[in-house]
Amino acid sequence: MHRLYFPTSLIAAVCLLTLLSFLPPPTVWCAGIVAAAPLPPPEEVIRLGERMYRDGILPSGSTMQAVIRDDVQVHGASFSCVSCHLRSGIGSIEGQILSPPTNGLKLFKPYYQYNPVIPDPNKPPPKNMMDRPDAKPFYRPAYTDETLAAAIRFGVNPAGRELNPVMPRYEIDDRDMSILIAYLKTLSAEHAPGVSPKEIRFATVIAGTVPPDQRTEMLAVLDAVIKDHNAKAKKRNKHLNYGDNRIVDASFNYPFFTLSRWELTGPPETWGSQLEEYYRKEPVFALLGGMASGSWQPMHDFSEQHKIPCLLPVTDLPVVSDSDWYTLYLSKGAWQEGDTAARYLDRIAALPKEARVLQIVEESATSRAVADGFEAAWKELTRAAPVTVTLGRGEQLSVSDIQQKIRKEKPDVILLWTSGQTGTILSGLAAGSAAPKRVHVSSTLLGSGLAQVPEKARPFTFISYPYRLDEGKELFHVNARAWLKKNSAPVTDLRISSKLFALTKVFLEPFQVVKRDFNPAGQGSGLVIMEEQFEMMLHVRRNYYRDYLLDVIGMMADANSLAFERVSFGPGQRYISKGCYIIKLSPGAQPNLIKESDWVIH
Amino acid sequence: MKNCLRIAIIAGLLIISALTFAPSQAGAASKTYKRTVERYHIPDIALINQEGKNVRLKSLVDSGKPVIVDFIFGTCTTICPVLSASFTSLQNKLGADSEKVHLLSVSIDPENDTPRVMRDYLKRYRAKPGWDFLTGSRKDVDTVMKSFDAYISNKMSHYAVTFIHMPGGNSWIRIDGITSTSEFIEEIKKAGLAL
Numbered sequence: 001m002h003r004l005y006f007p008t009s010l011i012a013a014v015c016l017l018t019l020l021s022f023l024p025p026p027t028v029w030c031a032g033i034v035a036a037a038p039l040p041p042p043e044e045v046i047r048l049g050e051r052m053y054r055d056g057i058l059p060s061g062s063t064m065q066a067v068i069r070d071d072v073q074v075h076g077a078s079f080s081c082v083s084c085h086l087r088s089g090i091g092s093i094e095g096q097i098l099s100p101p102t103n104g105l106k107l108f109k110p111y112y113q114y115n116p117v118i119p120d121p122n123k124p125p126p127k128n129m130m131d132r133p134d135a136k137p138f139y140r141p142a143y144t145d146e147t148l149a150a151a152i153r154f155g156v157n158p159a160g161r162e163l164n165p166v167m168p169r170y171e172i173d174d175r176d177m178s179i180l181i182a183y184l185k186t187l188s189a190e191h192a193p194g195v196s197p198k199e200i201r202f203a204t205v206i207a208g209t210v211p212p213d214q215r216t217e218m219l220a221v222l223d224a225v226i227k228d229h230n231a232k233a234k235k236r237n238k239h240l241n242y243g244d245n246r247i248v249d250a251s252f253n254y255p256f257f258t259l260s261r262w263e264l265t266g267p268p269e270t271w272g273s274q275l276e277e278y279y280r281k282e283p284v285f286a287l288l289g290g291m292a293s294g295s296w297q298p299m300h301d302f303s304e305q306h307k308i309p310c311l312l313p314v315t316d317l318p319v320v321s322d323s324d325w326y327t328l329y330l331s332k333g334a335w336q337e338g339d340t341a342a343r344y345l346d347r348i349a350a351l352p353k354e355a356r357v358l359q360i361v362e363e364s365a366t367s368r369a370v371a372d373g374f375e376a377a378w379k380e381l382t383r384a385a386p387v388t389v390t391l392g393r394g395e396q397l398s399v400s401d402i403q404q405k406i407r408k409e410k411p412d413v414i415l416l417w418t419s420g421q422t423g424t425i426l427s428g429l430a431a432g433s434a435a436p437k438r439v440h441v442s443s444t445l446l447g448s449g450l451a452q453v454p455e456k457a458r459p460f461t462f463i464s465y466p467y468r469l470d471e472g473k474e475l476f477h478v479n480a481r482a483w484l485k486k487n488s489a490p491v492t493d494l495r496i497s498s499k500l501f502a503l504t505k506v507f508l509e510p511f512q513v514v515k516r517d518f519n520p521a522g523q524g525s526g527l528v529i530m531e532e533q534f535e536m537m538l539h540v541r542r543n544y545y546r547d548y549l550l551d552v553i554g555m556m557a558d559a560n561s562l563a564f565e566r567v568s569f570g571p572g573q574r575y576i577s578k579g580c581y582i583i584k585l586s587p588g589a590q591p592n593l594i595k596e597s598d599w600v601i602h
Numbered sequence: 603m604k605n606c607l608r609i610a611i612i613a614g615l616l617i618i619s620a621l622t623f624a625p626s627q628a629g630a631a632s633k634t635y636k637r638t639v640e641r642y643h644i645p646d647i648a649l650i651n652q653e654g655k656n657v658r659l660k661s662l663v664d665s666g667k668p669v670i671v672d673f674i675f676g677t678c679t680t681i682c683p684v685l686s687a688s689f690t691s692l693q694n695k696l697g698a699d700s701e702k703v704h705l706l707s708v709s710i711d712p713e714n715d716t717p718r719v720m721r722d723y724l725k726r727y728r729a730k731p732g733w734d735f736l737t738g739s740r741k742d743v744d745t746v747m748k749s750f751d752a753y754i755s756n757k758m759s760h761y762a763v764t765f766i767h768m769p770g771g772n773s774w775i776r777i778d779g780i781t782s783t784s785e786f787i788e789e790i791k792k793a794g795l796a797l
Contacts, residue, residue: 068782074687078726084680096761097680097780165634165782166684347654380718381654554677557756558713566740568713570677570757578713598739600713602650 037175039182049183054087056080058176066168079168086571087325088548089187092555097166104185107143148184149177188545194285195544200255200511201284202226205313207264207271208293214494215291218314219261221500222289224487225507226257232513254513260284264292271298279306286549288507289314289500295365300327309546311507311553312576314496316444317365320373324574326546328506328553330499331564331577334366337442337464338373338417340580343601344462345413346381348582349438357386358411360402360418360425362445363393367417370442370464374415386415396421399428406436413438419445423452430456438462448493451591458585462596466580467495468565469593476560480504491562498562502576505559506569510552565599635762635779637789641772642765645749649708649738652720657736659746662706663767668795669704671765673752674735675711676719681762681780686727688764688786693730695787695797701732703795708746709737710757750774766793 039045048059056064056076064076081102086092089103100106100113140159143151147158152170155163172180194201204222206215233254262278264271275298287310290299295317303310303326310326316333332339345351357378361371375385387409391397397418402425406414414429416422416439429436439457443450443465453461471477480501481491489497554571561567564577579599585591646660663669672689674682689707693700709715720735737743747753752763766775766789775793777786791797 068684068687074683074690075728078686078690079683083683086679092679094679094681094758094760096759099680166680166780347650347656555758557758566713568711570675570711570714571679572677573714600739602654602712602716602737 039175039178042182045179045182046186049179049181049186052076052081052172052176052180053089053183053187054080054082058172059179060176064170064172066170068165068168074168084166086548086551086554088543088545088551089184090543090545090548090551092551092571094555097164099167102184103188104181105189107148107184110142111140113138113140145178145181148181149174152177152180188543188548191544192285192546193283196255197253198255199258200544201258201260201282202286202288203260203262203278203282203284204288205262205264205275205290205292205299205310207291207299208268210291210293214314214496217489217492217494217496218289218291218500220487220489221484221497221503222259224484224489225288225500225503226259227487228504229508229511229513230256236513257511259288262287268292268294268298272302275299275302279308284308285544286311286546288312288503291315295319296327296329300324303327307546309549312500312503314499317369318575321574325550325572327574328550329575330502331466332373332575333466334369334442334444335373336466336575336580337444338370338375338415339377340373340464340466340582340597340601341415341440341442341462342374342377342381342383344582344597345438345440346378346383348597348601351412353383355412356409357383357413357415358405358409359386359388359415360397361388361390362418363391363395364419366445367419370417370445371415374417387411391418397425399425399432402428403432406432411436413440415440417442417445419447422446423449423454426457426461427454430454430460436460440464443467450585450593451589453585453591455587458587458591461584463583463585464580465583465593466577467563468561469581469583469595472560472562474560477562480562495563499564501562502559502567505556505567506553506576509556510549635777635781635785638776638778640751640774640776642750642774643772645745647738647742647745649736649742649746650717652717652724652735654717657734659736662704662734665704666769667702667704668769668790668793669706669767670790671706671708671750671767673710673747673754673760673763674707674723675709675757675760676715676723677711678757678760681760684780685762685764686723688781688783689733690727690729691783692787692790693733696732700730703732703790705729705733707733707735709735709743710747710754710760712737712740712743750776766790768794 040048051057052059052064056079058064064080066074066076066079068074084092084099085102089101091099091101138159138161140157140161143158151157151163152172155167155169157163204219233256237253260282262275264274287299287303287308290310290313292299292313292315296313296315297319299310299313300319302308304324308326309328311328312330313327314330318329318331318333318335319327320332320335359371359374361367371388378386389405414436416425418425422441422445426439429439437460439460440462441453441464443463446452446463450463453463483504484490484497484501491498551571554569554573556569558566558568561577565579567576568578569576581595581599582597584594584596586594644660644663646658648656649659651657670689672685674685686707689705692703693705696702709720715735715737717737720737724733724735744753750765754760762778762780764777764781764786766777767773775789777789781789787797
């Protein structure tokens with residue numbers, strides 16, 4: 001085996017010569033080792049390096065400059081490393097360009113890599129990657145600090161190969177370069193807690209009082225998903241370890257999954273410390289699903305703090321944020337409904353700027369969330385804030401109260417963000433001398449009682465409805481329902497299993513058990529790793545880093561859904577369903593839902 | 603045993619290809635794109651720009667200014683920085699005349715690309731007036747992609763394609779692949795724009 005690799009050192013020597021011959025004088029590119037000014041303390045180095053990597057900002061605070069192919073000067077804010085190599089540094093595939101790993105662990109080892117330009121994905125891939133005409137694996141020796149600096153500055157790898165022009169050439173001085181390299185060495189350096197060669201641990205959080213039927217439905221889906229992976233892993237491992245296929249390195253086996261239940265009790269203020277305690281006793285790789293009575297905020301904060309992914313908690317009260325990283329939500333929940341109502345009124349209903357809006361909010365987190373969503377969008381649309389009446393906890397709005405308000409405010413639109421009393425209020429409004437033109441209500445607040453909207457009020461009642469309108473007739477839906485049923489988690493009106501079916505994508509796909517794993521070329525040598533990047537980039541296999549799991553999910557294609565009209569993904573995107581309908585109800589005891597808008601409203 | 607042989611053969615091949623490819627790749631800045639001239643029929647549909655305003659694609663294209671179209675999305679990784687860098691440097695070249703050419707980036711992720719996401723994107727690329735980012739309903743965006751014969755069904759298999767149109771007629775210069783900015787500027791000059 002060893003002799004096989006002997007010639008590589010020869011190549012390295014040849015390449016080094018090539019490298020030397022066309023690089024600027026050594027003083028320029030060798031200087032990385034002798035840092036000019038002393039470096040700050042290690043934690044500061046990592047913080048500064050992370051800022052260079054993620055935001056393209058130099059330690060001095062100015063933006064990093066780069067050139068693409070000797071001509072365009074670009075600046076770091078739009079060309080930070082993270083935009084191509086992603087947060088974990090394991091890399092990305094997009095637009096037929098492959099950005100290879102740039103974490104220390106991989107850089108400082110010899111590596112075989114493919115041409116970063118991937119052949120047309122619309123053509124069927126050859127069975128064996130080695131048969132691809134475009135799959136030209138390049139050998140590159142391990143990087144050193146100096147050759148790495150040369151790659152980042154001048155786009156040459158240690159074998160003397162000029163890197164694809166998509167990889168920018170950065171202007172980074174020696175001191176800043178050593179900070180960036182120090183950061184790359186810590187990036188995805190160790191597998192996350194909760195991972196061992198045989199097993200990966202997960203947990204689900206059940207916080208506060210969750211109705212038993214909901215709890216049962218959620219746990220049934222989670223168990224089914226875990227069981228699905230374990231069954232496939234078992235089969236595959238058996239094959240891997242069988243006779244001629246036996247692989248020397250036992251870590252090539254697929255780890256099995258375990259799922260713990262973290263039950264939180266008492267007031268939400270104490271959930272954080274209960275989570276800490278569970279985590280201290282049993283570190284897990286990620287949290288799956290989960291339910292809470294109330295906002296998901298305490299769990300969200302815990303995930304951010306410990307950098308633990310949480311995939312698809314079932315909640316109407318997610319944290320709405322543009323930048324938080326670790327919780328992947330099904331949707332923006334109740335907030336989304338308010339947001340959609342605002343955009344509908346602005347663009348579709350084309351409400352005049354001077355129109356008056358009266359908003360009625362109950363003293364509940366859900367009602368507040370719908371109102372927050374509305375107010376945020378309304379403000380963004382440069383509209384004046386609505387007149388808001390907030391009812392006290394348990395306060396019922398009498399018909400005469402609201403009539404009086406209407407006389408006073410003369411609203412063009414009423415936003416009725418109420419729950420149980422909505423039917424009564426709407427009846428009162430319909431019975432009044434002049435029925436209002438538009439009343440917007442939220443289907444999450446109405447719960448299962450959409451039919452409580454009285455018939456007389458239906459012509460002027462617009463309902464925000466964040467789910468698909470039919471049950472889905474494509475093969476995907478048929479198969480998904482059958483899979484859930486077979487696994488004792490049939491679709492019900494609770495919509496828990498239909499939502500959580502998405503875990504078969506966002507959770508099972510990244511860990512997918514695949515037929516072929518690594519190209520055998522790297523096996524056994526212990527040094528050279530060759531990954532089938534085309535396939536493997538989209539799996540977490542052997543790259544068990546939490547950020548990478550989220551990176552992989554960010555690279556997924558848009559998909560079908562049982563609960564929603566569609567789900568979609570993208571780097572940094574954290575709400576997989578982005579849509580919400582505005583509907584009306586037809587007359588009758590079992591009203592039809594009549595579509596008043598598209599699924600997504602901008 | 604069989605495995606061992608396979609390993610040996612593959613390793614051998616790899617080494618040979620490393621030897622043959624590594625040097626020949628170095629310094630090879632060959633053309634990475636393809637230029638063709640095409641005719642497209644632009645549908646008269648309404649899209650939404652970064653200000654949240656309804657705009658009609660056809661009237662944007664027929665405004666009497668040179669128009670350049672590409673397809674991107676707000677959270678896109680590798681390709682968009684490169685495409686958008688070309689737009690940024692074209693605008694820099696145009697200086698105060700940035701509105702002389704109308705740059706249109708059409709979202710292929712309309713679900714996530716709200717006006718706010720698009721505004722943030724343009725800000726990140728230091729866009730000046732004259733560069734608009736357009737979103738719309740999924741159906742309408744699909745129609746636009748199809749009318750440019752550039753239907754991208756899955757945004758992760760997004761590919762780089764740019765279209766240049768001079769006022770009058772329905773002829774477009776289509777550039778498939780990633781250009782460097784100087785190549786991009788060259789193509790625009792070739793199309794007849796004085797820069």
